[in-house]
Amino acid sequence: MRKQRTLKEAIKASGIGLHTGKRVEIELIPAPENHGIVFHRADRDVFIEINQENVIDTTLATTIGKNNVYIKTVEHLLATLYGLHIDNVLIKVWGDEVPIMDGSAAPWVYLIKTAGIIEQDAYKKEIIIKKPITIKEKGKFVALIPSRNFEIHYSIHFDNMFIGKQKIALEINEKTFIKEISKARTFGLLKDIEYLQSHNLALGGSLDNAIVVDEYGIINEDPLRYENEFVRHKVLDAIGDLSILGYDLKARYLAYKSGHELNNKLIRKMMADKDSYEIVGNPYMEKKIAAAVWANLEYKQKLT
Ligand SMILES: [Zn+2]
Structure with missing residues (x-):
């Protein structure tokens, strides 16, 4: 802690x-x-x-x-x-x-x-996940499962061949956040952006603040910052969504094609199930509580 x-x-x-x-x-x-x-x-x-x-x-x-x-x-x-x-x-x-x-x-x-x-x-208080919370919806999936660290396993699958399938798995800490995640930019498909702008949305969107992709490739002249920048940006978004809990999260977050909406549903589902988590405060007492929580986990994930 x-x-x-x-x-x-x-x-x-x-x-x-x-x-x-x-x-x-x-x-x-x-x-x-x-x-x-x-x-x-x-x-x-x-x-x-x-x-x-x-x-x-x-x-x-x-x-x-x-x-x-x-x-x-x-x-x-x-x-x-x-x-x-x-x-x-x-x-x-x-x-x-x-x-x-x-x-x-x-x-x-x-x-x-x-x-x-x-x-x-x-x-800083921690929130420990005690049993898996999952949501499956319209071909998308998101979950929080017990873990000693905050880890993210994320996959995306876009029809656009230049985004395509990408996945990443990493532990999130200050160092990995800065190095592996922080530089990943917002992205969008040109057709979606044109549609949004015709409806007075994404009005500030430009090649200076988003990667824009069409059926011929990436429109931006500057190169990608990471080979799989798209999925890394989704990780960035997920960290922002999960941070709304207000605690250091100790969990493995899994996502397939998730987004802000599903992430938020996941948090709400977890908060509604009081048995699914424990909030840990005082570092001396709480170490004991955390150890007890771990010892009593009905669900033990394989650490692979
Ligand atoms: Zn974003």
């Missing part, structure tokens, strides 16, 4: 919203222990805490909201905070969407690393 962390200094940034196409200012401010991740719609003076109840839409992007005030596309920033173990921060946004930056988490990693990270006194 680790200590909680926050930023050493505040970070100011601005950029374009992927869906609205509007320029947005954002500021990340250090916060005390046990504060959690809280957004503040600064132009409307509404605070939106990161938790399951405040996730109000998961189509195309993850939108959080409260009292009819919302902020879109929070997932890459949330994934970065989780990946770098930043637990306490106030995020002020002067607009209704987090800037998309280059479509990946790399600019957030850079800004946070530049500002610096400090460790706080309180421990």
Whole structure:
């Protein structure tokens, strides 16, 4: 179990919203222990805490909201905070969407690393999965199963031959997040983007913040950052979605063709089944509880 962390200094940034196409200012401010991740719609003076109840839409992007005030596309920033173990921060946004930056988490990693990270006194609580939670739906599959570490096993299968089948399996920690996941960009099929833009969506989408693919290949001139960048971006999105739990997750997350919507359903299904998880706080007492949970697991996965 680790200590909680926050930023050493505040970070100011601005950029374009992927869906609205509007320029947005954002500021990340250090916060005390046990504060959690809280957004503040600064132009409307509404605070939106990161938790399951405040996730109000998961189509195309993850939108959080409260009292009819919302902020879109929070997932890459949330994934970065989780990946770098930043637990306490106030995020002020002067607009209704987090800037998309280059479509990946790399600019957030850079800004946070530049500002610096400090460790706080309180421990970060963990959530341990005690039995498998699975959802199968329309040829898609997603699951959380017991594991001592946070691992992701992800596969995608697109009809488009340039995306095709890709898979990845890795343990998520600060190092693997930065190296293997953070640089993977948002992607889309040209026909889908044209359709979205004709319906006033993805208005900020461009080759500067997304990989765009059509039936002849990748349209962007700059090369892919990873050979299987597409599935790695899906991992980034999943980390953002799972971070909404607010705890360090100890589980193996499995996904086949998942997305924000299914990830959210999975979290809700888990939270509704109180026997499926245990929240572990105090590091001394809780080590014992965690050990007991492990000893009593009815389900033991093969560690292969
Ligand atoms: Zn994404």
